[in-house]
Amino acid sequence: MQITVIDRQNQSHELVVEPGTRSNLMMMMVDAGLPVRAECGGSCVCATCHVYVRQAPAGALSELGEDEEDALDLAFEPGPDSRLACQIPITDACDGLKVELAPEWP
Amino acid sequence: MSHTESQTSRPPGEVSEIETDVLIVGAGPCGLFATFELGMLGMRCDVVDVLDRPGGQCAELYPEKPIYDIPALPDCSGEQLIDNLLLQARPFEPRFHFGLMVEALNRMDDGRWRVRTNDGQCFIAGAVVIAAGSGCFSPRKLPAAGAEMHEGEGLLYAVRERERLRGKHLVVVGGGDSALDWALNLHDIAERLTLVHRRDRFRAAPDTVNKVRALIDTGAMDFRAGAVAELVDDSGQLSGVRLQGGDQVVCDHVLAFFGLSARLGPLTSFGLDMHGDHIRVDTERFATSLDGVYAIGDVCWYPGKLRLILSGFHEAALMAHDVKRRLHPDIRHVFEHSTTAMKEHLGPR
Known part of the structure; x- marks a missing residue:
């Protein structure tokens, strides 16, 4: 299964995910050494794992929850495709997911 | 909750010095628990924090969010956790200095550390404990x-x-x-x-x-x-x-x-051995590469480090015992459980 992350220099990174992995996209990106601050460690409050979804296979993403929508208020330049990576659980349906890291707060 | 607090306000340029056993940088959960552990071992603590109140991330980012992984507390909010930590440390009367950011760390000839903050307030301490979490919070x-x-x-x-x-x-x-x-x-x-x-x-x-x-x-x-x-x-x-x-x-x-965003800030210029954005420590004493400077909680790194509040508590306890050996090398170091150690502070129950 493959997930693509585009970094802030427009470089593409393929995250290869072993089947059966139980994690979330934020953790996967941190583990891959991508520059994600994840200040709150996945508590859905800091919005520093903000990504823009560029391609989402059917079923890859859950509905945007109220918590996540609230936290997105603190994201840098949120848009209609904004999600928090810590709120995207890795499932088999994520194969082919493509996201772009949002800019960091200055 | 009330807590001892000194808001420093002096004419600009005037330097004031506070002597203490241990200066703790950061008043989040780990910094607060460190005042308890150090206090129980008879050491006096001063705590500085860049924010205007105790609690660090717990108070700033998620005061009302539930925390489920504190041992023996099935469910508590960030605010409750901080209130309880303040209550627990109160017998030892830690002194808090809010709104201050540590800017410089200098070793003195007698082995103690002189710590300067952004408004000129200085501390002379036998040991410095960095419990700064993700760093200084500043507005986005x-x-x-x-x-x-x-x-x-x-x-x-x-x-x-x-x-x-x-x-x-x-x-x-x-x-x-x-x-x-x-x-x-x-x-x-x-x-x-x-x-x-x-x-x-x-x-x-x-x-x-x-x-x-x-x-x-x-x-x-x-x-x-x-x-x-x-x-x-x-x-x-x-x-x-x-x-x-x-x-x-x-x-x-x-x-x-x-909201706020955290930056390590001046900490990176102290000459500490770093691992990325974290301070490298040993897992026996939680000592950094500078003699007498310790790091605990989210700011420290060692192989296998988990950024959990409970890990920070464990780190605080081991650090405190080493600080005691450092500040009182002449006293035979006897381990006491809190049941015994707290008797003189709280009275027998």
């Missing part, structure tokens, strides 16, 4: 053209002199508690107040939201859904904001509240 800046130029005058991230805003046209940006609290607080004295938020839903306390909604509904306050694209300038003075989409709102001041 408004991502709008011209923001930098107007910061401090037209554009504010905190209200220091409320009276200066009397009779002015104000734009408050944000949808959380800070933004809404200030909108309520200032709409009386402002000539006109416009609240700008990216969507027509606020994430503040329900009572606050209701009050703001009532003011918007009666026309006493304006609301615009959207984001500020640009600060409009009239010969160097802020004259308004342009919203994404093009509309302009006339104003004298913009107050922006996007």
